[in-house]
Amino acid sequence: MALSEFRPLDEKLLVEYIKATPSLASKLGDKFDDLKIKEVGDGNLNFVYVVVNASGSFVIKQALALKEHGQLCPEHVPEVYHFDRTMSVIGMRYLEPPHIILRKGLVAGIEYPLLAEHMSEYMSKTLFFTSLLYLSTTEHKRSVAEFCGNVELCRHTARVVFSDPYKISQYNHWTSPYLDHDAEAIREDNMLKVEVAELKSKFCERSQALIHGDLHTASVMVTPNSTQVIDPEFAFYGPMGFDVGAFIGNLILAFFAQDGHANQGNDRKAYKEWILNTIEETWNLFYKKFIGLWDEHKDGPGEAYLPAIYNNPELQKLIQVKFMEDLFHDTLGFGAAKMIRRIIGVAHVEDFESIKDASKRADCERRALEFAKMLLKERRKFQAINQIVSAIKQHQS
Amino acid sequence: MALSEFRPLDEKLLVEYIKATPSLASKLGDKFDDLKIKEVGDGNLNFVYVVVNASGSFVIKQALALKEHGQLCPEHVPEVYHFDRTMSVIGMRYLEPPHIILRKGLVAGIEYPLLAEHMSEYMSKTLFFTSLLYLSTTEHKRSVAEFCGNVELCRHTARVVFSDPYKISQYNHWTSPYLDHDAEAIREDNMLKVEVAELKSKFCERSQALIHGDLHTASVMVTPNSTQVIDPEFAFYGPMGFDVGAFIGNLILAFFAQDGHANQGNDRKAYKEWILNTIEETWNLFYKKFIGLWDEHKDGPGEAYLPAIYNNPELQKLIQVKFMEDLFHDTLGFGAAKMIRRIIGVAHVEDFESIKDASKRADCERRALEFAKMLLKERRKFQAINQIVSAIKQHQS
The missing domain is CATH 3.90.1200.10 (Aminoglycoside phosphotransferase (APH), C-terminal lobe)
Structure with missing residues (x-):
């Protein structure tokens, strides 16, 4: 999905975005009918969505620094599955228990x-x-x-x-x-x-x-x-x-x-x-x-x-x-x-x-x-x- | 002339720009046939053009701060005739002798x-x-x-x-x-x-x-x-x-x-x-x-x-x-x-x-x-x- 400029992600845009992004769509078994999306962010400038369906799950954030810091110190920053610079959208690892x-x-x-x-x-x-x-x-x-x-x-x-x-x-x-x-x-x-x-x-x-x-x-x-x-x-x-x-x-x-x-x-x-x-x-x-x-x-x-x-x-x-x-x-x-x-x-x-x-x-x-x-x-x-x-x-x- | 984003000014664009800007065009008697344009800038990020014809003259710069500082201290900053924020283009006073x-x-x-x-x-x-x-x-x-x-x-x-x-x-x-x-x-x-x-x-x-x-x-x-x-x-x-x-x-x-x-x-x-x-x-x-x-x-x-x-x-x-x-x-x-x-x-x-x-x-x-x-x-x-x-x-x- 080629968005040429930064737009705040809303749920509708998010679904479009996931469908058009293979690295994310594949985590959901390329099925979008039973998609559950929950906004868990701070309601501020950055957005955090938990995306779940029967096939899988991930977290989507809009936060530039995660990618930047992750490259510098991958051992101690959650892995990013997908990153889109223009949109600052991130799909990242869910830190599993016992974390x-x-x-x-x-x-x-x-x-x-x-x-x-x-x-x-x-x-x-x-x-x-x-x-x-x-x-x-x-x-x-x-x-x-x-x-x-x-x-x-x-x-x-x-x-x-x-x-x-x-x-x-x-x-x-x-x-x-x-x-x-x-x-x-x-x-x-x-x-x-x-x-x-x-x-x-x-x-x-x-x-x-x-x-x-x-x-x-x-x-x-x-x-x-x-x-x-x-x-x-x-x-x-x-x-x-x-x-x-x-x-x-x-x-x-x-x-x-x-x-x-x-x-x-x-x-x-x-x-x-x-x-x-x-x-x-x-x-x-x-x-x-x-x-x-x-x-x-x-x-x-x-x-x-x-x-x-x-x-x-x-x-x-x-x-x-x-x-x-x-x-x-x-x-x-x-x-x-x-x-x-x-x-x-x-x-x-x-x-x-x-x-x-x-x-x-x-x-x-x-x-x-x-x-x-x-x-x-x-x-x-x-x-x-x-x-x-x-x-x-x-x-x- | 509505340019929706910043572009470095070249001479061709400058002429178009002047024609479409009444406050500048009027200084040249709305005549553009005998226009002489001279680039006198530092060849760096900012552009300075002297624009002259039989009817008048002005200086065109691309420099954001002139406008900003001019508003804060108009007594000691040359007057700006025309300013375009998107393009950072400035048409300004020529400081006459004995300056x-x-x-x-x-x-x-x-x-x-x-x-x-x-x-x-x-x-x-x-x-x-x-x-x-x-x-x-x-x-x-x-x-x-x-x-x-x-x-x-x-x-x-x-x-x-x-x-x-x-x-x-x-x-x-x-x-x-x-x-x-x-x-x-x-x-x-x-x-x-x-x-x-x-x-x-x-x-x-x-x-x-x-x-x-x-x-x-x-x-x-x-x-x-x-x-x-x-x-x-x-x-x-x-x-x-x-x-x-x-x-x-x-x-x-x-x-x-x-x-x-x-x-x-x-x-x-x-x-x-x-x-x-x-x-x-x-x-x-x-x-x-x-x-x-x-x-x-x-x-x-x-x-x-x-x-x-x-x-x-x-x-x-x-x-x-x-x-x-x-x-x-x-x-x-x-x-x-x-x-x-x-x-x-x-x-x-x-x-x-x-x-x-x-x-x-x-x-x-x-x-x-x-x-x-x-x-x-x-x-x-x-x-x-x-x-x-x-x-x-x-x-x-």
Whole structure:
């Protein structure tokens, strides 16, 4: 089916589209009489349809980044059966059981020994290969333009992460009355607001790499052996630290929630250690893999640091250390902002929400909030991830 | 003439286009037999045609930003007679004598008492109104996408400003042999290269405002009463400091060139003072006007700092001071990079080129180069423009 321009997919168009696309039609045994189509998307810019008949099933999405990231890191992105660039339509693998949402695993106290390895692989590849460290200026700008269309989802993110928690908003909520003063304190913290404005401007203005844009622990599906990153509907060109920070920030939330899940059968102490190790490993492995890709491709097409200029090992080391230090501070800042918004903003996380006792939940949330506030304001003082782990431990009671 | 999509204009299409556009056809007395069309563009992404017949004349350009900036600051941008968004075609005013290129006026030692006033007006309006201080996230991203098409010119700028001067390049030249060692020293200055990489990444990645992109003193036409900014072909969403820095950096080049133009009849001392005053006034007026626009529109559509969050005078002051300090340091960094590239890069400036005596020229250039190197590396230590003026004076001999 040759559509010469992008059109939002409705059900009628979708059926036409499937009929005309052999790779999809064949999955349904080329029968369309008993077709059941269910729209399960967010009603926003991106469409998600589950298509089922007696012969088979698949998922259809309109989301550009899935294809792009899948090519860069096929091990950790669901396989795409069919992709149509003009329409941005994707037919993709259905992630079969026992895959579960990572956040649910973290609430249940399940260890995933390969998580740090896999996520650092995914983040280093998707971020490195879509940045100016690997792309020419021309390719980079072309790609930036392509993803500018995702403006409504970007705007939504900017509002819920960087604005709502810092003002009175009908959408905000928190464990009340316990956190009433905490929420108020945030709305009155000038230094915090100055810092969050800097992050917001970076989020809106800095086209550093094609980021996933919503990389929290419910955007990852896992088994002990498999880690699959899903839902890149928010993808756009933004700061790398927004992705790394989202993932690490949500692991820190999971950490602070553990005391609320502890019971006589399981004090969760060992599991808290595992989370801290995973945080430390995620950053350290990310650092190592990212620098590895940089070294490997330093004579490649990337135009950020031309080899003719950055032409000696000492200088190469200097720029890498500086780059990673900036990225580390961005990661901490965005991670902290993501934590705050999950406690006093519109959308909360199951890590805390599943703690039934409100008073106990508020205690966990307050510790996380205090840590996040400190991190947002003091992030530039940290030089290594083990210092972050120490600071988390200091805030745990 | 209803063209439904953008097409590069060739001469044949241009004639059709003029015939079908009353506001242009009427300027030629609706006669097309004796039409003379001359292509005077840069042969790049943007087209410039001079169209003449017995009845009249005009200039036709394909350049999006002229219209955009003209609406924001009509006093200092040539009037546009006709604009076609789909085609980006512009029919505009021909800037009649006695308008001359500002750079030529600076070489001739002519004072323009209104220059700082006018340029600060132009820069504050074009930069403020195209930034997130005035635009919603949606409008901003839409506009960013629109100007991503200008990728080839951006790439060209990135190369000539941030790359070529710092490596061996067949395009580089300088006043040889006098500056051979100076050029070599720049290629071996690790700290300078680290700083210039940071600026390059900001130039390529930060969509802060719709900048002119080439705002040196030959992109401005002047009379004692009129200041007109021309040639916005390089316009794209970039860092504000790139524009302010280009203008101020080129004024500093003009300053360091004056000793080469001094003769028995005119020692240029008073003129050097006028340039320094103009530099100081340009920044101070820009600062004042920019903050004025910000205060005036702080409850407007801009989404960078929502009034519900930045809701007290102390906090408002805090974010403005921080914003302007960052912009000041960007301005100094980009200004310095622009100076360096005009002395040892591919394209030089008439300010120095018109100094016939090579040894004398090299002396002037070396002082400018030493100042620019210091400024690029130490820019964060400066807090106010009068400190810059003092530093310029210290480098003048």
